[in-house]
Structures are given as structure tokens and as C-alpha cells.
Amino acid sequence: MSMAAPSSLLKVEEIQGRGRGMVASQPLKAGQIVLRDSPILLYSALPLVRQSLSSSSSSASTSCFCDHCFRILSPSLQGDSSSSTVLCPNCRHHCFCNSNCLSNALNSSHSSWVCQALSHLRANSLLLEQPLEHQVQVNFLVAAYNLANISPSDFQIMLSLQGSPDDSTIAAAQFLHPLISSLCSLALIGPQNGFSLELTSAILAKDKLNAFGIMQPFSEHDDQRSVRAYGIYPYASFFNHDCLPNACRFDYVDANPSDDSHNTDFIIRMIHDVPQGREICLSYFPVNEKYSSRQKRLIEDYGFTCNCDRCNVESNWSDNDSVEDNAEEEEEVMDEDQCETMAASDTDDHPHEDNNDFPHAYFFLKYMCDRTNCWGTLAPLPPQGDTPCNVMECNVCGKLKSDNTFDIDEGQDEVSMED
Numbered sequence: 001m002s003m004a005a006p007s008s009l010l011k012v013e014e015i016q017g018r019g020r021g022m023v024a025s026q027p028l029k030a031g032q033i034v035l036r037d038s039p040i041l042l043y044s045a046l047p048l049v050r051q052s053l054s055s056s057s058s059s060a061s062t063s064c065f066c067d068h069c070f071r072i073l074s075p076s077l078q079g080d081s082s083s084s085t086v087l088c089p090n091c092r093h094h095c096f097c098n099s100n101c102l103s104n105a106l107n108s109s110h111s112s113w114v115c116q117a118l119s120h121l122r123a124n125s126l127l128l129e130q131p132l133e134h135q136v137q138v139n140f141l142v143a144a145y146n147l148a149n150i151s152p153s154d155f156q157i158m159l160s161l162q163g164s165p166d167d168s169t170i171a172a173a174q175f176l177h178p179l180i181s182s183l184c185s186l187a188l189i190g191p192q193n194g195f196s197l198e199l200t201s202a203i204l205a206k207d208k209l210n211a212f213g214i215m216q217p218f219s220e221h222d223d224q225r226s227v228r229a230y231g232i233y234p235y236a237s238f239f240n241h242d243c244l245p246n247a248c249r250f251d252y253v254d255a256n257p258s259d260d261s262h263n264t265d266f267i268i269r270m271i272h273d274v275p276q277g278r279e280i281c282l283s284y285f286p287v288n289e290k291y292s293s294r295q296k297r298l299i300e301d302y303g304f305t306c307n308c309d310r311c312n313v314e315s316n317w318s319d320n321d322s323v324e325d326n327a328e329e330e331e332e333v334m335d336e337d338q339c340e341t342m343a344a345s346d347t348d349d350h351p352h353e354d355n356n357d358f359p360h361a362y363f364f365l366k367y368m369c370d371r372t373n374c375w376g377t378l379a380p381l382p383p384q385g386d387t388p389c390n391v392m393e394c395n396v397c398g399k400l401k402s403d404n405t406f407d408i409d410e411g412q413d414e415v416s417m418e419d
């Protein structure tokens with residue numbers, strides 16, 4: 001199934017050795033929003049079995065976000081009669097931020113089939129003994145087969161994404177498919193509609209390569225942010241990976257007003273200018289990861305070996321070298337003007353060839369958030385017409401920072417939204 005171009009700014013093209021990718025249809029500016037994408041499917045990253053809100057006299061529930069829109073629910077409000085939080089009237093297990101979200105959920109993500117399917121699965125002792133990964137995969141499979149019922153065209157879009165089953169996906173499908181099959185009597189899905197072990201393997205493979213994590217809010221005290229939900233985003237799935245990305249993803253799951261049903265939309269913004277025809281890439285994980293761990297993740301999770309400029313340089317580093325240490329050393333020898341020049345030269349075809357063994361230092365100094373444990377990527381706020389914005393936003397912690405990267409003392413470079 002082919003999809004229309006996502007916007008006038010981007011087109012989907014075949015790229016040798018990388019499958020499809022997103023390419024700039026015109027010159028793109030730093031901070032420019034090149035894509036807004038809504039998920040066709042969202043599912044909880046929490047294990048299937050959680051303490052029910054209704055069964056708890058204390059506020060010990062682990063459910064801390066809405067099961068439909070995945071906004072954070074204030075723990076103090078859970079169980080509070082003045083709260084707008086509501087439980088599903090049927091299972092009394094799933095929690096929604098307000099009656100509007102509940103009513104949307106009952107017609108979509110928490111249809112009566114999903115409600116019954118998850119209730120049956122929660123009672124399945126075989127599943128409860130399984131590792132967390134299988135319990136989360138069950139959430140995905142129930143959401144995916146629900147999608148097949150409520151929006152067959154979106155289900156087909158998901159099937160058209162990249163990903164073929166590998167040994168681990170097939171093994172997971174062999175365990176999970178019979179469990180889901182036992183729910184078929186509850187559903188419209190059945191063998192007559194193509195429901196099979198092969199289809200279960202195929203959609204698990206799509207999920208593995210394409211699901212994006214919607215993360216818990218950033219905390220300086222926790223360098224391992226957990227995932228609250230996963231989503232399949234049909235256009236964002238076409239971005240290939242680069243260890244020096246030229247665009248990054250922002251989400252504002254909790255920030256949008258509670259009556260806005262687009263709170264889980266992704267916004268992809270340019271980190272710096274790029275010329276027409278250049279491939280637009282995201283980094284699939286925080287940019288500070290070391291060469292060896294990046295290579296491991298990319299081969300294990302995504303099935304490819306990265307040959308980007310940065311990997312070619314860092315393959316010669318010792319395993320103890322980190323971009324943070326090297327960037328600090330570089331900062332001492334590089335002034336602001338040099339950094340600006342190097343960032344601007346990203347529009348060249350052969351950037352930075354004249355530099356030493358860390359030609360990408362400018363990227364970490366200019367575009368990596370320096371807040372403790374954050375490792376987010378900074379992109380400018382959108383330009384106003386042709387005027388670039390000199391305020392950078394971190395896509396993890398949300399910190400705003402003026403784009404005067406150097407010679408500014410710690411703390412003095414932060415700006416507020418009003419600036």
C-alpha cells in the first residue's frame with residue numbers, strides 16, 4: 001500500500017541499502033516543522049496485570065496515566081471523588097482522565113472486545129508467569145487486532161511498514177498467538193479474516209521495527225526514563241536513523257489542553273538547515289551513546305550496521321572514549337564562531353573533513369542538552385517567516401536555551417517561554 005507524501009516539505013524515496021527514507025523536497029530551515037504525525041495505534045507499556053484502582057483502599061495503584069490518551073493522572077487525584085478521573089464501567093480496571101476520554105475510548109482503543117479480551121488475559125495464569133516483554137506484546141496484539149476491526153485501512157497501513165519476523169518474533173508469536181486465538185469468539189477477527197500465526201508474527205515484526213516509545217517525564221534523578229506507551233506513527237516510521245541526526249522528534253503528551261485529542265501527535269523539527277534532496281534522519285536513541293552500544297542496538301533491534309560519518313570516525317576510538325569527554329576537550333579549543341561555521345557547513349556535501357579525530361564535536365556542543373542525565377537533542381524553535389529563532393528547545397527535558405552556545409556561564413543561558 002503506498003501512502004501520499006506526508007507534506008510538501010518531504011517525500012518518501014527508496015534509498016540504496018536503507019529501504020525507504022524521508023528526503024527534503026525543498027531546502028529546509030533550522031527549527032522548521034517538517035511533519036506532524038498522529039498515531040494509528042497506541043498501547044500501554046505497562047504489564048497487563050496492574051493493581052485495580054477500584055480494588056485498592058489505599059492509593060497504591062500503579063496506573064498513573066490515562067489508558068486512552070496517556071496523559072499523566074495526578075496520583076493525588078486518583079480515587080478522589082472531586083477528580084475527573086473515571087474507570088471503565090465494565091472492567092473497573094482501566095482508568096481514563098475524564099468522561100470524554102472514556103467515551104472516545106469505548107468507541108476505539110477500549111472497545112468492548114478490547115475490554116473483554118484484556119479481562120480474560122489478565123486471568124490467564126500462563127501469561128502472568130511470562131516476562132514483562134510478553135505482557136506488553138499482548139497489549140500490542142490486542143490493540144492491533146482491535147485496529148483490524150475498527151479501521152481496516154489503518155491496519156493495512158501498519159502491515160505495509162517495514163519489518164519481517166525474525167527468530168525471536170516467531171517464538172513470541174508461537175506463544176502468544178494461541179492465547180489471542182482463544183479470544184476469537186469474542187471478536188470479529190477469525191481465520192476467515194486472515195487471522196493466523198503468520199499474521200501475528202508479521203504484526204509483531206512491524207511493531208518491533210516501527211513502534212515509538214512515549215516516555216515518562218524527564219527527571220534529573222533518573223537516567224533511565226521508562227516508557228509509558230508505544231505508538232505506531234505511519235509517516236514518522238519512514239525516517240531512517242543517523243547517529244548525527246538532522247531532525248528530531250518532539251511530543252507534548254501532557255502539555256496540551258485536556259480537551260485536545262492530538263496530545264500524542266509527534267512533531268518532527270529540523271535541527272539545522274539542510275539543502276533540497278538531503279535525507280532527513282532521526283537518531284533512534286539518545287545521541288550520547290557510545291559507538292559499540294549504538295552498533296549493538298542497531299543490529300539487534302533494527303537489523304542493520306550503521307555506516308554513518310560519525311560511526312566511521314568513532315570506530316577508531318578506544319571503547320572508553322565518550323562524546324561527552326571529547327566534546328569537553330574540544331570546547332576548550334573551539335570558539336563560538338568556529339562552532340557556527342561547522343554547523344553551517346552541514347549543508348556541504350563533505351563537512352568537517354579538515355578537523356581532527358573528533359570532527360563532530362560541534363554537534364554535541366551545540367545540539368546536545370547539557371542538563372544532568374538528559375541527553376536530549378536541541379532544535380531551534382520554529383522560524384518566524386524567514387527569520388530564524390535563536391532559542392533552542394530540548395526534546396527530552398523541554399529546557400529552552402539561547403543559541404549562544406559558548407562563553408555563557410552555566411544557568412545564564414536559560415531562557416523562559418516569554419523571552
Ligand SMILES: C[S@@+](CC[C@H](N)C(=O)[O-])C[C@H]1O[C@@H](n2cnc3c(N)ncnc32)[C@H](O)[C@@H]1O
Nearest residue numbers: 017018019020162209237238239240241302304
Ligand atoms: C523505522 S524503519 C525506517 C524506514 C524503512 N527504511 C522503510 O523502508 O520503511 C527502520 C528500518 O530502516 C532501515 N534503516 C534505518 N536507518 C538505516 C541506516 N542508517 N542504514 C541502513 N538501514 C537503515 C533498517 O532496516 C531499519 O530496521
